[in-house]
Structures are given as structure tokens and as C-alpha cells.
Amino acid sequence: MTVKERQRSGGRSEQVRLAVGRAVLELLAEERIAFTTVEVAERAGVNRRTIYRWWPTQDLLLAEALSQHARDLDVPDLGSLADDVRAFAHRVALFAADPVDLTMTRIMVSGSHPEFNQAIIDHFAPIMAGWYEMLDRAVERGDANQRHLPETVINSLVSPLFLAPLTGGEALIPARVDQVVDLILDAVGAVPR
Known part of the structure; x- marks a missing residue:
């Protein structure tokens, strides 16, 4: 199941998804490959439990960034x-x-x-x-x-x-x-x- 399938478009879920994608893109723009979930949560302004629940792996965080940047x-x-x-x-x-x-x-x-x-x-x-x-x-x-x-x-x-x-x-x-x-x-x- 992809992140998009788990979340409804619009509303708070969409805002969180966009914020997390932007946070990962910022880290990538800084040439940061080995970023942590805590760093993503802080940049996105979301609880790290949300990150762990919706994007349990770094691959999924990267895929979210790709979906927004592609x-x-x-x-x-x-x-x-x-x-x-x-x-x-x-x-x-x-x-x-x-x-x-x-x-x-x-x-x-x-x-x-x-x-x-x-x-x-x-x-x-x-x-x-x-x-x-x-x-x-x-x-x-x-x-x-x-x-x-x-x-x-x-x-x-x-x-x-x-x-x-x-x-x-x-x-x-x-x-x-x-x-x-x-x-x-x-x-x-x-x-x-």
C-alpha cells in the first residue's frame, strides 16, 4: 500500500504528506543522503510517530519526495x-x-x-x-x-x-x-x- 492510498487528499493528511515530502527534498538539496526520521519530522513540523506510522522506512520517505519532485x-x-x-x-x-x-x-x-x-x-x-x-x-x-x-x-x-x-x-x-x-x-x- 502506498502512502497516497493510506491518506485522503486534502485536509490535514495532505498537509502532512506535502510537508514531509518538502522536508525530504530540502535534505536532498543539501546533498544529505543519511538523514534521520527525527530530522524529517522536525523540518516538516510533524510528530515523529506520524513519520514512523506513515513512512516506516527511509525508502518510503524517499519515494514520497520523488512523488513531489518528479x-x-x-x-x-x-x-x-x-x-x-x-x-x-x-x-x-x-x-x-x-x-x-x-x-x-x-x-x-x-x-x-x-x-x-x-x-x-x-x-x-x-x-x-x-x-x-x-x-x-x-x-x-x-x-x-x-x-x-x-x-x-x-x-x-x-x-x-x-x-x-x-x-x-x-x-x-x-x-x-x-x-x-x-x-x-x-x-x-x-x-x-
């Missing part, structure tokens, strides 16, 4: 793969360097919160399907070849965009993002701009 990475449809991939890559680079998303990535990489990892995977499954459609559209238009699976192309594109802030502390600079895009466009037979 942002879509919309895929552009600008008419050419080169334009779509370039616009998309710059969006991903900024997303990956956001302090909350960067901390969530660190949590996933740590492997210490499998339920949270699964919540992220579930959240991004339909979003990633949209990313793959960007390549399918390009193949249909004749903008790209089918030598590589869409999953391979997208993973090759987004991996360095997420890895740069994870290892270097900041997003790739726009010129480096463009270099990654050019490499991907070359791999799929598209003409870089």
Missing part, C-alpha cells in the same frame, strides 16, 4: 533528430546537475535503497519510452539509421550527462554536451548541425 524530461519534437537530440541533451544535463536529482542519483548508485531505486525506475519507464520514440520518429523520417537499439543510443547519450555532475560536481558545459550530441548523431547516421 519532473518529466519532455522530449522535443522539432522536426529533425539533430535538433531534438541537442535540445534534449541540454535539458538532461541541467536536470542531472540539480542538487536534488544529483543526490537521488547518488542514492541509486549506492544500492542501499532498492525500493527507492525501483520507484525511480517505475517513474521513469514511461518517460524513457518517450525518449525512445524520439529515435523511432527519426528513423521514420529518414533522419537516422537502425544500426543501434534506441535503448543503446539513449543510454550512450544520457550516461555522460549524469556522470559528469556525479563525479565532477557540476553539469557538463554546453560545448561538451554538444560534443556528446555530435558523437551520438554520428553513430545513428544523422547530420550534426
